[in-house]
Amino acid sequence: NAGVTQTPKFQVLKTGQSMTLQCAQDMNHNSMYWYRQDPGMGLRLIYYSASEGTTDKGEVPNGYNVSRLNKREFSLRLESAAPSQTSVYFCASSEEPNSPLHFGNGTRLTVT
Amino acid sequence: KQEVTQIPAALSVPEGENLVLNCSFTDSAIYNLQWFRQDPGKGLTSLLLIQSSQREQTSGRLNASLDKSSGRSTLYIAASQPGDSATYLCAVRGVNNNDMRFGAGTRLTVKP
Numbered sequence: 001n002a003g004v005t006q007t008p009k010f011q012v013l014k015t016g017q018s019m020t021l022q023c024a025q026d027m028n029h030n031s032m033y034w035y036r037q038d039p040g041m042g043l044r045l046i047y048y049s050a051s052e053g054t055t056d057k058g059e060v061p062n063g064y065n066v067s068r069l070n071k072r073e074f075s076l077r078l079e080s081a082a083p084s085q086t087s088v089y090f091c092a093s094s095e096e097p098n099s100p101l102h103f104g105n106g107t108r109l110t111v112t
Numbered sequence: 113k114q115e116v117t118q119i120p121a122a123l124s125v126p127e128g129e130n131l132v133l134n135c136s137f138t139d140s141a142i143y144n145l146q147w148f149r150q151d152p153g154k155g156l157t158s159l160l161l162i163q164s165s166q167r168e169q170t171s172g173r174l175n176a177s178l179d180k181s182s183g184r185s186t187l188y189i190a191a192s193q194p195g196d197s198a199t200y201l202c203a204v205r206g207v208n209n210n211d212m213r214f215g216a217g218t219r220l221t222v223k224p
Contacts, residue, residue, distance in 0.1 A: 004155070035214075042116070042201065042214035043156075058211055090155055097205070098143055098163070101212065103155035 002026050006091050006104035013081040013111045021076040021107050023091030031094045032074035034066060036087040049074055081111045114139045114206055118215035125192055126223050133187040133218050135202035140180045143205040147176050147187050150199045192222045
């Protein structure tokens with residue numbers, strides 16, 4: 001029972017480089033989310049997808065793009081990484097918006 | 113804008129003690145409130161979800177209460193154990209959006 005799987009676990013980028021964070025869930029959930037977690041600030045929503053084929057901005061979307069590739073997969077792309085994007089990124093999913101969230105183990109990203 | 117606050121930021125108790133973690137939110141128009149546990153370097157694990165129409169939820173030694181009118185929730189942990197040591201976060205989903213707003217968490221240490 002894998003749940004929510006994120007890759008990679010760790011990543012170091014130089015300023016201006018691009019990368020894609022991958023997320024897949026095997027629970028047949030409709031909704032998927034990308035959060036970032038910074039010390040002392042809690043988790044903040046970057047983007048979410050309420051269902052396959054739809055995506056919407058969250059609280060902090062600037063500098064990011066997302067793709068809901070199919071029902072299982074939801075990727076997050078940084079086109080031109082900045083030091084302010086150094087953070088821990090979490091993907092989550094839920095059966096519907098009013099259901100419990102299930103989280104992956106996170107991707108620790110450092111931008112130098 | 114919904115603001116979620118958790119006080120204290122850190123708490124240390126001896127094993128066996130009963131304890132209460134606090135969560136407050138500024139906008140009472142919520143869909144649900146969820147409590148999570150986060151272990152170091154890991155993702156978040158859902159503990160309890162309380163719908164807006166409910167007053168409390170229980171799971172084992174955990175009991176979560178919700179008072180929408182006062183904008184407060186508490187997580188009660190009975191007979192604490194060293195294995196309960198973790199960071200506990202609460203999150204609130206508003207009725208007008210698909211965004212869960214998180215508190216910064218309370219870091220709990222249970223000493224043997």
